[in-house]
Amino acid sequence: MSILIYADSSNGKLTKNAFEAANYGAQLAQQTGSSATALVTGTVSGIEELGKYGISKVLHASDATLDSFDPQKITHVIAEAAKSIGADTIIFSHDYSGKSVAPRLAAKLDAGLVSGAIALPNTDGGFVVKKAVFSGKAFAFVEVNSATKIVSVLPNSIEKKIGEGSAAIEAFAVEIPTTNLKVKEVRKESTELSLTEADIVVSAGRGLKGPENWGMIEELAHELGAATACSRPVADIGWRPHHEHVGQTGFAIRPNLYIAIGISGAIQHLAGVNGSKVIVVINTDAEAPFFKAADYGIVGDAFEVVPKLIEAVKKLKAQQ
């Protein structure tokens, strides 16, 4: 068995998800007694960092035409890299890049793909991967029967094992096909923390009564170093931007801490946040369904509780 990990980059640096995927591949290599090689595409610095995540060898296809993300080109490069090292298992992150490339590669290699894996494959006489299904309401154990196997790892779901070491980088030359797609522009949403990568998320719903009341939510998020999110109706009526909408039909997130303020906890909302490690609910209604999914709760008025919470967090931070 030989494992290839696609390590994605953004603005010339490897992403957090890339390191996580690399570490997943390295742990799988250790489990099966095989080797883990990473592939990096485009102009990227700091590649040797992958060594700390258990990768000893990196193939670097540094052709600048790969700086903009064209899934068709990247798929081709990964397939060539897989061929050159005889990889039979290919690992991605189940992030935006992984979602656009892993399925293409699966079709190209006639390989089974498990997307959104939340644990290492069980390789005891087969290849079975656990993933969340029904929007987090259940788990499935998916068996891959093809010769080549592809797994994409759900961000923030694997215990990382970080060590020492620096990865050896090998240039990987490959011919790049032309396609009908051109990247025209990349717009980053300011410097705000990306919702899907944030460790802490502060989220609010219709209980806040109106968009003018979000100041305290943003302040609490700021104090905690958290990203902000909201329920669907709040995004639909335009109180908050669509990219904050979490739930079954919005973003699915799995932060360490999710604080839900004035959100009832409808099943569709829970579906997008039930992977959070710790859930805190603040709601005036003791019967709100969200309390059943919460670890900690306060039955109380957000307009009284949240300002106090901000003060208490400030106090804790002052003590540290």
Next chain:
Amino acid sequence: MKILVCISKAPDTTAKIAFTDGNTKFDENGVQFIVNPYDEWYALVRGLELKEANGGTVTVLNVGGAENDPIIRKALAIGADDAVRIDAAATDALSVAKQISNYAKDKGFDLIFLGKETIDYNGSQVGGMVAELMNLPYVSLATKIDVSGDVATVERDIEGGVEVVEVTGALVLSAAKGMAEARIPNMRGIMAARTKPLAVEAGTDVTAVTSIKNFELPPAKSACKLVAADNVEELVSLLHNEAKAI
């Protein structure tokens, strides 16, 4: 403009999730099935808007048995012109993608739309696979598409932002929130849907490469620890010392 919208069937968002046969099969007992929301709300409606603006046709396609006809009729009621059901079991993503591409490859579709993922298996796989099998560009999790001549300008979600791409010629796209506003079928649409063409085509011989061995329900959550509203510092201390979350 010839537009193909691939739709899949999904359990209603409030459906009770349970399993039978030693946790190997989803228990469909009492479950209402709907058109997968991303396919209906975003892919189909944006397809209809583009047709209304530029002329052309919208065909919906589903891979599955006759039990899927009601959800196909729903898509026709919302406004698709005609429908195709590939009469084959939807065993895994790659086999569904092969059924779709085998059907679509010589039909000259300009745009092939799907939803960003299904709400049952949450794979986000079929669109990219269809694109590769048909050797077409694929724009995943797209939130906007405008077409002018044979050039489409598409926005897609990326980590912490948006990417704008331009595609010349045919493309495959998976639709995410922002693409369009859901439409509710009206009486006239529902009546018209009864007589719109729904062709049933035999599937091609494809093999699945993945299979679900079994399911598991998440462990029951332990009871919520309630903190009094006038004792917010206690909550912060629990989050810091007990949960180690802040």
